[in-house]
Every structure is written in structure tokens, then in C-alpha cells.
Amino acid sequence: MSAKGCSYSEGICHKIVEKCQGCNRGAEYSTGWFCSACPDPSVKWKSGNCNMASHVSAAAEAKKAKINPLKASKRARR
Numbered sequence: 001m002s003a004k005g006c007s008y009s010e011g012i013c014h015k016i017v018e019k020c021q022g023c024n025r026g027a028e029y030s031t032g033w034f035c036s037a038c039p040d041p042s043v044k045w046k047s048g049n050c051n052m053a054s055h056v057s058a059a060a061e062a063k064k065a066k067i068n069p070l071k072a073s074k075r076a077r078r
């Protein structure tokens, strides 16, 4: 979705979903809230987190840092 309108096939973009709340890519247009990166946000969230989401990637990275204690201990042994 852009200021010119939707470039999705058939010209129909879908509004952002609940999980999109807080994402920087969501933008308000006269017809409602849409995602500037993805025409159908619900598809993005079907199988896990949206890979374009600006609000979850930061949280996911923080998680990644936490779930690698094994590697961290190996690194510390060197």
C-alpha cells in the first residue's frame, strides 16, 4: 500500500491485523490502516511472526541472545 493506492494484484489491500499494532510499517490512509510493506498482513502472521515487523524483530533478537547460553559458555572457555 502506498499513497498512490494499492499495488497488490486486483488492487485490493487488506487492513492491518491486531498483531501489527506497534509496527512502524503500518500507515493510516483515508480508507483505514494499511501496511506499507505487505498487501495482506494476515498472511504474514499465519505462520509465526511477520518477518517485516519492526516491533517484533527487536524482541526476537533479544530472545535470540537469551537462548544461546551454550554458545556463550563455549566462547567464554576459549
Ligand code: SF4
Pocket (backbone or CB within 6 Å): 016, 017, 019, 020, 023, 024, 025, 026, 034, 035, 036, 037, 038, 040, 041, 042, 044, 050, 051, 052, 053, 054
Ligand atoms: S510489516 Fe508486518 S507487522 Fe508490520 S504492519 Fe506490515 S504486516 Fe503488520
